[in-house]
Amino acid sequence: MSVRVEHLSIAYRTRSGDVIPVDDVSFSVADGEIMGLAGESGSGKSTLGTSLIYLDARMKHLGGLVELDGGKLPIADSRAMRPHRLKEISLIPQYAMSALNPTRKIRRIITDLLRSHGMRDREVMSELKRRIALVGLDISVLDQYPFELSGGMRQRVTLLLSTLLNPSLLIADEVTSALDVSTQRAVGELLIEFRDRGFVKSMITITHDLSILAQVADSILIMYAGRLAEKASTATIIDAPLHPYTQLLLASLPAAGVRYDQTKLTGIPGHPPSLANPPEGCRFRERCPFAFDRCTATPPFEQVAPGHYVACWKVAPT
Amino acid sequence: MTGLLSIDRISKLYGTSLVPALRKVSFDISAGEVVTLIGESGSGKTTLGRIVLRLTSASGGRVSYDGHDISAYSGAQLREYYRHVQGVFQDPFSSYNPIYRANRVFDLIRTSYFPRIPAPQWQDKIEAALHAVALNPGEVLGRYPHQLSGGQQQRMLIARALLLDVKLLVADEVISMLDASTRVDILNLLVGLKRSGLAILFITHDLSLGHYVSDRTVILRRGAIVEMGDTVEIFGHPQHPYTKNLLAAVPELHKKWRTPAAEAETRAAARNGVDILGNATSAGERSPGGPMAVQPITWRSRWSYRETGHARALEPPPLRSVGPGHLVADDES
Numbered sequence: 001m002s003v004r005v006e007h008l009s010i011a012y013r014t015r016s017g018d019v020i021p022v023d024d025v026s027f028s029v030a031d032g033e034i035m036g037l038a039g040e041s042g043s044g045k046s047t048l049g050t051s052l053i054y055l056d057a058r059m060k061h062l063g064g065l066v067e068l069d070g071g072k073l074p075i076a077d078s079r080a081m082r083p084h085r086l087k088e089i090s091l092i093p094q095y096a097m098s099a100l101n102p103t104r105k106i107r108r109i110i111t112d113l114l115r116s117h118g119m120r121d122r123e124v125m126s127e128l129k130r131r132i133a134l135v136g137l138d139i140s141v142l143d144q145y146p147f148e149l150s151g152g153m154r155q156r157v158t159l160l161l162s163t164l165l166n167p168s169l170l171i172a173d174e175v176t177s178a179l180d181v182s183t184q185r186a187v188g189e190l191l192i193e194f195r196d197r198g199f200v201k202s203m204i205t206i207t208h209d210l211s212i213l214a215q216v217a218d219s220i221l222i223m224y225a226g227r228l229a230e231k232a233s234t235a236t237i238i239d240a241p242l243h244p245y246t247q248l249l250l251a252s253l254p255a256a257g258v259r260y261d262q263t264k265l266t267g268i269p270g271h272p273p274s275l276a277n278p279p280e281g282c283r284f285r286e287r288c289p290f291a292f293d294r295c296t297a298t299p300p301f302e303q304v305a306p307g308h309y310v311a312c313w314k315v316a317p318t
Numbered sequence: 319m320t321g322l323l324s325i326d327r328i329s330k331l332y333g334t335s336l337v338p339a340l341r342k343v344s345f346d347i348s349a350g351e352v353v354t355l356i357g358e359s360g361s362g363k364t365t366l367g368r369i370v371l372r373l374t375s376a377s378g379g380r381v382s383y384d385g386h387d388i389s390a391y392s393g394a395q396l397r398e399y400y401r402h403v404q405g406v407f408q409d410p411f412s413s414y415n416p417i418y419r420a421n422r423v424f425d426l427i428r429t430s431y432f433p434r435i436p437a438p439q440w441q442d443k444i445e446a447a448l449h450a451v452a453l454n455p456g457e458v459l460g461r462y463p464h465q466l467s468g469g470q471q472q473r474m475l476i477a478r479a480l481l482l483d484v485k486l487l488v489a490d491e492v493i494s495m496l497d498a499s500t501r502v503d504i505l506n507l508l509v510g511l512k513r514s515g516l517a518i519l520f521i522t523h524d525l526s527l528g529h530y531v532s533d534r535t536v537i538l539r540r541g542a543i544v545e546m547g548d549t550v551e552i553f554g555h556p557q558h559p560y561t562k563n564l565l566a567a568v569p570e571l572h573k574k575w576r577t578p579a580a581e582a583e584t585r586a587a588a589r590n591g592v593d594i595l596g597n598a599t600s601a602g603e604r605s606p607g608g609p610m611a612v613q614p615i616t617w618r619s620r621w622s623y624r625e626t627g628h629a630r631a632l633e634p635p636p637l638r639s640v641g642p643g644h645l646v647a648d649d650e651s
Binding site: 040041151180181182184185188189208209210211212214215238239248249250252253254255258259260264265266267268271 | 469497498500523526527529530550564570574575
């Protein structure tokens with residue numbers, strides 16, 4: 001078991017009180033598993049991913065446990081987390097490809113990063129060069145500035161950077177989102193390849209785009225308004241989802257080949273509840289066509305079939 | 319057949335840029351027709367939308383609306399043009415001034431177009447427009463932009479266009495920033511408006527969305543049309559290799575990019591590993607033009623002005639007809 005998260009809760013401190021975008025979340029990611037983490041904006045998916053590696057000043061660890069390869073990660077203590085970062089757990093934050101320092105050449109960015117973790121670039125340079133070729137870049141990128149590279153090239157550089165020390169877990173937040181379809185495909189396939197080659201043991205890929213996850217992920221975890229809604233293998237989520245939210249979300253996606261005059265797709269009416277003052281019970285209740293009186297209590301996130309977890313009273317084993 | 323809007327050999331060169339953003343792009347849009355303009359970043363799709371909206375000028379060619387060249391418009395004529403042609407853009411969050419209530423966008427329309435309309439009548443007009451975009455006036459009027467969801471903001475911008483006698487809507491990536499669950503509602507809204515006679519130039523990079531809403535599709539690459547025609551025809555029988563590549567890269571829920579056999583093969587290769595890991599050159603030998611090739615579409619590097627020279631750079635590849643209304647360009651890659 002590579003990653004185990006138990007009852008994790010993370011709050012954002014705001015002037016009007018705590019907002020809890022990650023509320024009592026438990027899941028695990030196996031060795032070699034690429035887990036997709038999907039949800040709408042504001043569902044807490046990025047906060048969950050980021051909290052496993054870095055809690056910024058606004059974020060507060062309310063409770064819960066994160067284990068990586070059997071060892072506990074001190075996620076609440078930023079200083080204690082430092083030796084784990086990059087070496088064991090690594091993050092590609094959202095918009096990382098636009099966050100490369102524009103005044104530094106790629107080589108300098110890499111050496112700075114390694115030095116800040118107490119390493120010499122010489123130790124990894126030969127491996128780095130091998131991997132640069134592997135992702136289809138030319139070695140000359142090292143002497144280029146980030147703005148000289150296209151989006152896809154920059155995304156490959158961030159992927160190389162974050163996996164250079166072969167971390168156990170890579171958290172990739174929206175790495176394919178700002179890319180064109182063909183580049184998106186190349187980067188998506190690269191994620192799989194990095195896992196296959198063992199550059200990373202397991203991966204959490206965060207995105208709002210379920211169709212990308214259908215391509216790259218082994219399992220998918222769906223989040224809604226700060227809570228987990230459903231987790232199962234990719235095939236199960238896509239073909240036999242049990243949570244009403246997952247079902248409706250999938251039904252609203254225009255697949256290639258669907259036209260308005262043949263199949264009329266529908267969105268989900270309403271909008272997610274505010275996390276500042278979330279309703280009691282199931283948070284999807286207000287938008288759910290199957291809601292009944294029991295939904296006023298919070299449904300547990302339970303296993304209903306091997307590897308298939310759902311938080312819904314309609315499907316929960318009684 | 320003359321369309322509502324006719325785009326005729328439009329070219330655009332940006333100031334110091336060495337490559338043209340648009341190369342003699344021509345197509346028509348008829349009343350009540352949805353034309354999707356598909357292209358990847360840098361293909362010139364947004365520039366074309368901006369030229370139609372007169373937000374930037376073309377370097378060559380002409381856009382005519384109802385038979386009149388729009389580049390000559392100024393003052394009252396331009397205002398009259400905007401009464402019929404409006405745009406909605408990608409980022410609703412930055413289309414509003416955050417310190418004013420969101421319905422100020424309606425008031426601005428009132429001052430420029432309906433200064434004499436009495437208040438109660440104006441209120442009715444706003445409510446009718448909001449109902450047309452499936453918004454509840456009570457829920458959105460008087461709110462500040464940050465109190466509205468992205469979908470609501472985008473709908474209000476469409477409602478704003480509907481206050482005018484709009485005949486053509488330029489919708490540039492209008493749903494890219496919205497969540498999946500509200501996206502399709504905006505699409506359906508556009509389909510409904512189309513049925514009531516509105517023409518839409520739907521600009522997107524997302525092929526599935528384009529397929530869902532449009533009657534005709536124009537695929538743009540490097541500022542030139544590579545293929546255009548009936549949407550069903552283009553998606554069903556793409557002719558140009560670029561279109562085929564683009565369609566193959568679209569992530570779908572029920573179809574994998576790679577077949578299981580190819581998948582297993584790569585995995586086996588990866589496990590045995592040494593060949594590619596040990597040998598740096600082999601990575602470069604992967605199928606050129608395949609999805610692993612670096613930037614198969616980004617072209618600035620390979621296709622520079624200097625190599626091709628000015629005259630050729632502006633000349634798009636010739637289009638030939640392969641079916642009724644279906645045009646395909648020669649492959650220039």
